[in-house]
Amino acid sequence: MTKFLNSLEDTDPTGVFSSTGKVATYAPIFPRTTYVPWSGGCTIDPEVDLKAFRDVPKPAVRHGKNAHEWQDYAKTQGFSAEWITSLEGLESPGPEGQNFTRFSTTVNGTGDFDLKLLADDCAWAYLDGQRVALQGMQKTYSDSYPVRLRGTHKLDIIVYDGGGTGGLMYSLDTRPQTTGVAAKK
Numbered sequence: 001m002t003k004f005l006n007s008l009e010d011t012d013p014t015g016v017f018s019s020t021g022k023v024a025t026y027a028p029i030f031p032r033t034t035y036v037p038w039s040g041g042c043t044i045d046p047e048v049d050l051k052a053f054r055d056v057p058k059p060a061v062r063h064g065k066n067a068h069e070w071q072d073y074a075k076t077q078g079f080s081a082e083w084i085t086s087l088e089g090l091e092s093p094g095p096e097g098q099n100f101t102r103f104s105t106t107v108n109g110t111g112d113f114d115l116k117l118l119a120d121d122c123a124w125a126y127l128d129g130q131r132v133a134l135q136g137m138q139k140t141y142s143d144s145y146p147v148r149l150r151g152t153h154k155l156d157i158i159v160y161d162g163g164g165t166g167g168l169m170y171s172l173d174t175r176p177q178t179t180g181v182a183a184k185k
Contacts, residue, residue, distance in 0.1 A: 018081035018171035019103070024057035025086040028099035035098060038162030042122035042137045046100060046158050050126065053102040060084040060103055068165060070118060070141070077142035079116050085167035092120075097163030107172060108152045114144035119159045119168035126156040147172065 029048050035041045065071060067083040067090060074080065083090075086101040093099055117123045117135040125133035125145070133145035159168050 019084045019169045023060040024104045025060040026053035026102045027055045028101045030094040034095045041160040048100045074141040081169035081171045083169050090165045092161040092166035101159050103157045107155050109149040113147045114173045115147045116144045117170045120165050121162045122160045124158045
């Protein structure tokens with residue numbers, strides 16, 4: 001089994017890197033106009049890109065593994081991680097609660113991994129600025145996206161929330177057929 005390290009914090013003993021408070025986040029950006037219906041923000045490409053987030057990043061707020069109503073069902077599908085947000089609470093700010101947030105961290109490893117996302121509502125994941133995953137409105141709680149790591153990479157996730165509760169959880173997990181070995185700190 002491949003083991004890998006997040007360059008900000010060691011992974012748990014299983015070799016899984018997942019959403020924690022050590023992930024950086026940025027202040028939410030509100031859409032230019034309110035989406036009607038709210039799902040209009042869930043598009044192939046987000047209204048904002050990674051460069052749009054210009055404030056000073058801060059640590060994501062950790063809410064635990066039982067904070068969001070979707071987490072219990074995700075656990076039955078083999079996906080468990082902490083729910084994180086860019087603000088203290090779970091409620092989504094902005095007009096009609098609509099906003100885009102960015103989460104960012106550095107990962108360091110070698111091999112093939114599975115990235116899982118569960119965002120309220122849509123998410124786009126990028127590795128070194130290239131999109132590697134898009135979680136649309138149809139959540140299965142078990143979708144995974146193959147990611148190949150060769151050294152140190154930047155993992156960014158943009159989340160669009162259409163109102164109500166916001167945030168996300170994610171994990172980067174070793175694939176059974178992986179033969180790589182992670183870099184040591």
